[in-house]
Amino acid sequence: MIALLGIAVVIVGFLIRINPLLVIAAAVLATGWAAGFDLVHTLALFGHAFNENRYVSIVFLVLPVIGLLEREGLQERARILIGRLRGATVGRLLLVYMLFRQAMSAIGLASAVGGHAQVVRPLLAPMAEAAAEKDGPLSEEKRNTIRAFAASVDNVGAFFGEDIFLAMSSVLLIKGFLEQNHIIVQPLSISLWSIPTAIAAALIHGTRLWLLDRKLKRQSLNPPSPPSGGEGRVRGR
Amino acid sequence: MITLDHIYILMGALFVAVAALSLRDRANKKRFGNAIFWSLFAASFLFGSHLSDFANGVLVLALVIVGGFNFIGRTAPPTTSPEQRRERAQRYGNGLFYIALIIPLVALIGTLFLKGSGLVDPKQVTLISLGIGVVVALVVGYIWMKPPALAPLEEARRLADTIGWAALLPQLLASLGAVFAAGGVGKEVGIIATQYLPLGTPFAAVATYCIGMALFTIIMGNAFAAFPVMTAAIGLPLVVGQFHGDVTVMAALGMLAGYCGTLVTPMAANFNIVPAALLEIPDYAVIRAQIPTAIPLLIVNIVLMYALAF
Numbered sequence: 001m002i003a004l005l006g007i008a009v010v011i012v013g014f015l016i017r018i019n020p021l022l023v024i025a026a027a028v029l030a031t032g033w034a035a036g037f038d039l040v041h042t043l044a045l046f047g048h049a050f051n052e053n054r055y056v057s058i059v060f061l062v063l064p065v066i067g068l069l070e071r072e073g074l075q076e077r078a079r080i081l082i083g084r085l086r087g088a089t090v091g092r093l094l095l096v097y098m099l100f101r102q103a104m105s106a107i108g109l110a111s112a113v114g115g116h117a118q119v120v121r122p123l124l125a126p127m128a129e130a131a132a133e134k135d136g137p138l139s140e141e142k143r144n145t146i147r148a149f150a151a152s153v154d155n156v157g158a159f160f161g162e163d164i165f166l167a168m169s170s171v172l173l174i175k176g177f178l179e180q181n182h183i184i185v186q187p188l189s190i191s192l193w194s195i196p197t198a199i200a201a202a203l204i205h206g207t208r209l210w211l212l213d214r215k216l217k218r219q220s221l222n223p224p225s226p227p228s229g230g231e232g233r234v235r236g237r
Numbered sequence: 238m239i240t241l242d243h244i245y246i247l248m249g250a251l252f253v254a255v256a257a258l259s260l261r262d263r264a265n266k267k268r269f270g271n272a273i274f275w276s277l278f279a280a281s282f283l284f285g286s287h288l289s290d291f292a293n294g295v296l297v298l299a300l301v302i303v304g305g306f307n308f309i310g311r312t313a314p315p316t317t318s319p320e321q322r323r324e325r326a327q328r329y330g331n332g333l334f335y336i337a338l339i340i341p342l343v344a345l346i347g348t349l350f351l352k353g354s355g356l357v358d359p360k361q362v363t364l365i366s367l368g369i370g371v372v373v374a375l376v377v378g379y380i381w382m383k384p385p386a387l388a389p390l391e392e393a394r395r396l397a398d399t400i401g402w403a404a405l406l407p408q409l410l411a412s413l414g415a416v417f418a419a420g421g422v423g424k425e426v427g428i429i430a431t432q433y434l435p436l437g438t439p440f441a442a443v444a445t446y447c448i449g450m451a452l453f454t455i456i457m458g459n460a461f462a463a464f465p466v467m468t469a470a471i472g473l474p475l476v477v478g479q480f481h482g483d484v485t486v487m488a489a490l491g492m493l494a495g496y497c498g499t500l501v502t503p504m505a506a507n508f509n510i511v512p513a514a515l516l517e518i519p520d521y522a523v524i525r526a527q528i529p530t531a532i533p534l535l536i537v538n539i540v541l542m543y544a545l546a547f
Binding site for chain 2: 001003004006007010011014019020021022024025027028031032034035037040042043044045046047048049050051052053054055056057058059060061062063064065066067068069070071072073074075076077078079080081108109111112113114116117118119120121122123125144145147148149150151152154155156159160163169170173174177178181183185189190191193194196197200201204205208
């Protein structure tokens with residue numbers, strides 16, 4: 001049971017909202033202590049894993065390009081483009097992107113096409129906001145909801161598309177794990193059995209996007225509170 | 238041959254520049270904190286492969302202290318005004334999109350065509366192609382828009398400081414997963430799951446396996462970490478062994494049940510917390526938008542596994 005001390009630290013830490021970096025470091029030290037490792041060994045394990053996982057952060061390499069394009073008006077351009085498109089609503093726009101992302105992931109391009117830094121912040125979120133602004137200015141709450149949904153379609157599309165690709169790391173992990181247990185399965189059959197859930201994910205999240213459109217429409221007909229600008233706000237940590 | 242190490246050097250160089258620009262920014266009272274934080278981050282990319290595991294551990298701890306105790310400040314690097322941006326959006330037109338599309342396009346072409354070329358490490362072809370795409374897009378941007386020489390780096394600093402300490406989370410959580418594994422956390426969870434949970438019927442076994450995958454993914458932040466544990470504890474011995482469910486269905490849908498957990502956990506920081514920081518919305522806003530999708534999807538997944546596996 002004591003091996004689970006690290007998990008307890010994580011749960012309590014997140015619940016009482018201590019800075020996550022500190023929570024993680026504390027969980028690492030607690031897990032090492034519970035497992036009977038000395039401090040040097042624990043730190044070495046942590047450092048080794050951190051170094052091995054550097055590839056996770058490579059996505060930040062796009063920041064100078066995205067920043068430069070924002071400086072030169074990329075988000076504004078995205079708004080102009082959507083403003084001209086008749087019939088473009090938040091829900092329809094996000095649905096099209098989600099299906100596109102799912103399709104790209106299903107052919108093995110999850111990490112090549114899409115992503116929060118590359119697409120959602122500079123393009124998708126401003127487009128979704130512009131689509132909503134056709135019905136009048138946005139309250140901060142609405143703006144936040146629209147941005148959150150823009151991030152969500154990137155996630156749902158990628159998660160429930162990528163397992164259809166048979167060379168995806170998760171498919172290979174499944175195959176490798178079963179092989180260790182002396183069961184041979186074909187990657188293709190794992191891929192095929194991932195399709196029903198992929199369809200369900202598109203239907204469920206698609207329905208929520210449709211409901212989001214209806215909610216935004218209703219609110220713009222009867223505005224509940226005076227709208228306020230959402231730009232340049234300081235984010236609460 | 239281009240390997241991931243070259244991309245790491247590029248990352249290191251970028252964040253050395255971010256750190257240097259931070260140091261210059263006298264408007265930021267915490268500028269030394271920002272400079273130290275991004276220098277340490279850069280050091281990990283530049284020297285991480287040459288440092289001992291323990292030295293890397295000390296480096297991470299230093300990053301955690303600077304980031305976690307709020308020694309880094311929010312900044313406002315020089316950029317264009319909203320009016321300037323609107324004017325430039327008119328001037329550059331859709332060319333802005335084409336530059337933005339260079340990155341995924343190069344990543345795409347690289348992934349498809351560079352694999353067997355011998356020019357890049359075939360195991361890391363997408364990440365390396367992404368790095369090449371960034372360089373190409375930057376060069377095109379410089380030539381076409383002729384920004385001040387430091388502008389892309391100042392803009393990178395603006396975005397990096399928007400993300401702040403959350404930039405460290407994805408890598409840190411992946412490392413925590415490794416320490417959990419070394420400490421035997423997974424095995425312990427598997428033992429508890431089998432001892433205390435109802436598993437008497439095929440449906441109960443399927444439901445427990447799927448919900449267990451989701452819950453353990455919520456804790457670990459990663460379905461890949463949960464899969465071997467829960468499948469060895471419940472999936473293989475019960476769903477397949479005792480009740481004769483189809484092993485491929487169990488495994489494929491088990492992993493997807495884990496993804497339902499990924500949608501709702503702050504531990505999956507790269508999907509849920511970093512985007513919130515990037516979009517400047519409350520930390521948990523993305524998770525809140527995803528919970529009402531994750532729960533019905535998990536239920537559908539359980540029903541699908543039960544219907545298809547038996």
